[in-house]
Amino acid sequence: MTEAAGRLNGKGMSGAALALHLMKLRTFIALFAVLVFFSLAAPNFLSTANLILMSKHVALNALLAIGMTFVIITGGIDLSVGSIVGLCGMVAGGLILNGIDLGFGYTVFFNVPEIILITLAVGVGIGIINGLLITRLNVAPFIATLGSLYVMRGLALLSSDGATFANLVGRPEYGTTGFATLGAGSILGLPLTIWILIAVALAAAYIAGRTPLGRHIFAVGGNERAAGLSGIRVNRVKMFVYMFSGFCAALVGLIISSQLMASHPATGETFELNAIAAAVLGGTSMSGGRGTIGGTIIGAFVIGILSDGLVMMGVSSFWQTVIKGIVIIAAVVVDQAQRKLQQRVVLRQMAGEG
Amino acid sequence: MSAGTEPSSVVLAIEGVTKVYPGTMALKGVDFLVHRGAVNVLVGENGAGKSTLMKIIAGVERPTEGRIVIEGEPVQFAGTDDAVRNGIGMVFQELNLFPNLSVAENVFASREITRGLRGIDHAEQERQTAILLRRLEHDIDPKTLVADLAIGQQQIVEIAKALAQDARILIMDEPTSALSAVEVEILFRVIAELKAQGVAIIYISHRLEELVRIGDYITVLRDGRITGHEKMGTIDVRWIVRQMIGSDAKDFARAESAVEEREVFRAEAISLPRRSGGYLVDHVSLDVRAGEILGIYGLMGAGRSELLDCLMGRHTHARGEIFIEGVRVAERDVTGRIERGLALIPEDRQREGLVQVLSIAANMTLASLKSFTRHIHIDARREREAVRHFIRDLAMKAPDPDREVSSMSGGNQQKVVIAKALMTGPKVLLMDEPSRGIDVGAKADVFRTMRRLAAEGLGIIFVTSDLDEVMALSDRIAVMSNGRLTGLFARADATEDKVVAASAAGHGIDRPQSSLESTQ
Structure with missing residues (x-):
């Protein structure tokens, strides 16, 4: 390549590369934009108390979205997470209030750590059911998890006949006290909920970036056949992502029950949609193979801050829904533009080398 | 002009x-x-x-x-x-x-x-x-x-x-x-x-x-x-x-044969039943020695690709036994067979060989991540070293291994697929139409690589529909027709006429309705 052409090339590239960079950072920019906007528009928005409160709200959606991200990267979807939240809340509430009636005058009560483990196991178990339906019985993920959505919600309602398990303080003689710590406790001034989010997010990001399992998740979503031929046990990978998603949902169910000190069977309705929205906003491709945990968390924060900020400004919740939808669509439009630009930049780089 | x-x-x-x-x-x-x-x-x-x-x-x-x-x-x-x-x-x-x-x-x-x-x-x-x-x-x-x-x-x-x-x-x-x-x-x-x-x-x-x-x-x-x-x-x-x-090219890397006595691979009575009755692969038995290149020639639908799929463990309902270095392979799935030393380079690069959204490096190491992993942690440095080694080894044009694999030309993509197979440390390499759709230069590279790998003691089974290719590259030529092995020739006795005749064996007027054949 001649020098002139090389220079021309370099110049053209830096412009495109800059635009590309900006687009890659779009979720960051969006986050920054909503932060700046609301700190100007809503009084008290930037107060520490408000920020922590918002983070607590966001954490719930972010946890679900982390699980959802893995599922979507494999090319699937998990619509059942909202129902798992509801059912797991009922499981925890029921175990604290009523224990398990063995039927001959005895009732078994578990202590709170045991209850937490059991509830998490229930979430993972529902993930196993989803996974088995998808891998063994070849049900499309959308349908399989749509079915679980109904079944689990129904079971949650059946567990109490639609009533709320209220006042989950537990009884000291059964060792069932202390459930409130999960939702209300804090370490170093940060709520436990946020620590849980940090722990889960770090673990998920590590899995995605540094373990064979993570690589396999991306490969399965990118090209399932090639993945299978490379010796990846595709079904196991899929089982894992649905189990992990169930685990995250159970965690959210526990946290919500603990925060409210009550379990309501309708908890978590439409949560799955918020989780999908956060993942998509964070750059996860619905066709599989692409996505990051960091992006998803930022996506969850954008959505969360948007709705909390709009509440503080007194915007009607009807408008909030409209705005949320527009933001999501805009994110995907920019995503497409970025991909196009990226291809062009790669082309140029190749030409520059060739 | x-x-x-x-x-x-x-x-x-x-x-x-x-x-x-x-x-x-x-x-x-x-x-x-x-x-x-x-x-x-x-x-x-x-x-x-x-x-x-x-x-x-x-x-x-x-x-x-x-x-x-x-x-x-x-x-x-x-x-x-x-x-x-x-x-x-x-x-x-x-x-x-x-x-x-x-x-x-x-x-x-x-x-x-x-x-x-x-x-x-x-x-x-x-x-x-x-x-x-x-x-x-x-x-x-x-x-x-x-x-x-x-x-x-x-x-x-x-x-x-x-x-x-x-x-x-x-x-x-x-x-x-x-x-x-x-x-x-x-x-x-x-x-x-x-x-x-x-x-x-x-x-x-x-x-x-x-x-x-x-x-x-x-x-x-x-x-x-x-x-x-x-x-x-x-x-x-x-x-x-x-x-x-720009210059005269050597077509194929025709080197001295490196066949050893040692048998590295044997398949016995491999069969794959067809859904509509009969067999796609009909009780095929063959063996490969260390350093040997066995070419499988046949027409479309002769069952060649299906045979390789069976050997690789892609069909759960396939029957027959395979042996690697004389030891029976009990594993019946792809993962197990890769571990035992088999590797397949599929015919359809785009659909079965590569994950387009992943980088060149990630594609190369996809089948062999285990060897870079301690407990659950991928050692990025060792992975990168291996990638660099194979890029050099196979003369790939890949200035930046972190770029998406879809940015490469067909010939280089094929080399990525070959590298992926080689990184699993195979004893037997199965190659399905390894030269399909790549240019003359890359083809020569691929053939040279096959020869070199054979010289290093690998057994290679490759499928092709190119008569010249099978004649030039193989130490022995197996011919398939209608799912059956219809000829097996040492290079010295193989002539084009014999090979073509064997590939047409059993093809009467009533060719089977090939629309029923699964091509996977």
């Missing part, structure tokens, strides 16, 4: 066409003449600009400079439909069919025959499609779903689709790459018939012998420039290769 032809025979002329993509010049002042009633061959290595030139002719891309002249009239194509209106039809290399639609629906896609509000006239479409297919000597039911056809048959449907549009200029991009010898003969007859009807054919292929046989005019592209344009009678394969790559 040295081909002195009377201008009236030129139906399409490309004059001084330059195409600039952002930062790269794909074509530099290209003049290309297409003659009526003739096969106009276009050759060049991958990346020489053939595809770009064809895209310009087909209206997919617009030239940056220069013009297109049809029958003396300059034309401008705003899109593919403009080109189609001007009588240009294209048979794409990567099949452009809808697998979920029927043959007839594909042939009439976007030009459906309708009857006003009563919708599509399926009967008429099917009738016309049947006529076209009969003209192509293929007895495919127009109602069959394209997904149920073998790749060779799909190619025929592509050609039928172009013919249905009354193309005067028909572009065929690698039309024979997936066809069996018999199907190629039929295609050539169809081409001859089209020629007689005055259709100009632009023919692109990597199979040079084929070009010499059917071409009337040949144009060679190298690095976006025309390096030669001749009447076919005056030149030979050597000349073509010289124009393509």
Whole structure:
């Protein structure tokens, strides 16, 4: 390549590369934009108390979205997470209030750590059911998890006949006290909920970036056949992502029950949609193979801050829904533009080398 | 240009066409003449600009400079439909069919025959499609779903689709790459018939012998420039290769055979039942020694790819036993067999070999991550070292291994797939059409690599439908027909006649309805 052409090339590239960079950072920019906007528009928005409160709200959606991200990267979807939240809340509430009636005058009560483990196991178990339906019985993920959505919600309602398990303080003689710590406790001034989010997010990001399992998740979503031929046990990978998603949902169910000190069977309705929205906003491709945990968390924060900020400004919740939808669509439009630009930049780089 | 032809025979002329993509010049002042009633061959290595030139002719891309002249009239194509209106039809290399639609629906896609509000006239479409297919000597039911056809048959449907549009200029991009010898003969007859009807054919292929046989005019592209344009009678394969790559090329890396006594692989009575009864692979037994290259030749649908799939453990209902270094392999799934030292390089690179969204490096290490992993942690440094080693080893053009694998050329992508297989440390390498759709230079690299690996003691089984390739590369040649092993020849006794005869064994008048065959 001649020098002139090389220079021309370099110049053209830096412009495109800059635009590309900006687009890659779009979720960051969006986050920054909503932060700046609301700190100007809503009084008290930037107060520490408000920020922590918002983070607590966001954490719930972010946890679900982390699980959802893995599922979507494999090319699937998990619509059942909202129902798992509801059912797991009922499981925890029921175990604290009523224990398990063995039927001959005895009732078994578990202590709170045991209850937490059991509830998490229930979430993972529902993930196993989803996974088995998808891998063994070849049900499309959308349908399989749509079915679980109904079944689990129904079971949650059946567990109490639609009533709320209220006042989950537990009884000291059964060792069932202390459930409130999960939702209300804090370490170093940060709520436990946020620590849980940090722990889960770090673990998920590590899995995605540094373990064979993570690589396999991306490969399965990118090209399932090639993945299978490379010796990846595709079904196991899929089982894992649905189990992990169930685990995250159970965690959210526990946290919500603990925060409210009550379990309501309708908890978590439409949560799955918020989780999908956060993942998509964070750059996860619905066709599989692409996505990051960091992006998803930022996506969850954008959505969360948007709705909390709009509440503080007194915007009607009807408008909030409209705005949320527009933001999501805009994110995907920019995503497409970025991909196009990226291809062009790669082309140029190749030409520059060739 | 040295081909002195009377201008009236030129139906399409490309004059001084330059195409600039952002930062790269794909074509530099290209003049290309297409003659009526003739096969106009276009050759060049991958990346020489053939595809770009064809895209310009087909209206997919617009030239940056220069013009297109049809029958003396300059034309401008705003899109593919403009080109189609001007009588240009294209048979794409990567099949452009809808697998979920029927043959007839594909042939009439976007030009459906309708009857006003009563919708599509399926009967008429099917009738016309049947006529076209009969003209192509293929007895495919127009109602069959394209997904149920073998790749060779799909190619025929592509050609039928172009013919249905009354193309005067028909572009065929690698039309024979997936066809069996018999199907190629039929295609050539169809081409001859089209020629007689005055259709100009632009023919692109990597199979040079084929070009010499059917071409009337040949144009060679190298690095976006025309390096030669001749009447076919005056030149030979050597000349073509010289124009393509600038020097005489050694076709195949023919080295001394490295076969050892030690048996490295044995398969016993491998069979794969067909859904509709009978066998796709019918009790095939074979063995491979260390350092041996066993070539498997056969026609489309002979069961060659299916045999490799069985050996690799891709079919759970396959039967038979395999032994590696004399030890029975109990594992029946792909993962287990990779661990035992088998590796498959699949025929369909795009669909089965690569994960397009992942980087070059991630694709290379996908099957062997275990060897870079401590507990659950991937050691990024060791992974990168291995990647770099194989990039050098296989002479890949990959300046940045973190780039997406889709940014590479076909030949280099194939090397990525080979590297992926080699990184698992195989004892036996199964290669399904390892040279399909890659250019001469990359082909030679692949063959050289095969020879070298054999010399290092690997056993290699490779499948090909290219007779020259199987004759030149193999230490022994196994021939399959109708799922059965119909011949096994040592290199010394193998002749083309014997091999071809064996590949046709059992093919009577009643060829099995191949639309039922699964091609996976």
